[in-house]
Amino acid sequence: MEIKIIIFYVLLAAYAIPGFIFGFKKLSGHKESVGHFNRWGYPLWFMRFLGFTEITCSILIWFNATRMYAIAIFAMLIVGATYTHLKYDSKKEAMKPVIVGTLLAVIFLFTFWI
Numbered sequence: 001m002e003i004k005i006i007i008f009y010v011l012l013a014a015y016a017i018p019g020f021i022f023g024f025k026k027l028s029g030h031k032e033s034v035g036h037f038n039r040w041g042y043p044l045w046f047m048r049f050l051g052f053t054e055i056t057c058s059i060l061i062w063f064n065a066t067r068m069y070a071i072a073i074f075a076m077l078i079v080g081a082t083y084t085h086l087k088y089d090s091k092k093e094a095m096k097p098v099i100v101g102t103l104l105a106v107i108f109l110f111t112f113w114i
Contacts, residue, residue, distance in 0.1 A: 008110045015103055016058040019074070023054025040088050053077065061107070071108050078104065 026033045026047045037047040053073060060070035081097035 002114075004110070005114055008107075008114050011103065011107050011110060012061060015100075015107060016061050019054050019058035019061075023051045023058060026051025027055060040084055042084075050077065067111055071104060071111075074104055075101070 028051070029044070029048070033047060033051075034044065037044060054077065057070040057073050057077075060066040061074070078097045078101040082094055082101070085094035085097060
């Protein structure tokens with residue numbers, strides 16, 4: 001197996017596994033997630049919707065036929081997360097979705113390279 005394919009799948013795992021975990025926390029109503037969404041003023045149904053979406057996209061990103069859909073949806077989620085953190089949290093917190101977005105952009109570029 002070529003090194004670029006190995007790197008690609010490592011990047012996918014580095015993105016999809018935390019996406020699945022954080023999505024599950026939102027979907028299951030994890031105490032910390034509920035606290036964040038309450039503080040930000042977002043309804044809990046929206047938190048669960050985002051959790052479901054993150055879990056679904058974390059699965060879809062593994063398949064060639066659905067990867068671009070997952071990347072597009074994740075990109076929209078990252079824009080929303082960046083906005084939320086910039087509005088309600090410190091600039092340091094806003095860097096987290098920016099870093100995640102950078103990783104998503106690298107995965108997007110690797111998709112065309114391999």
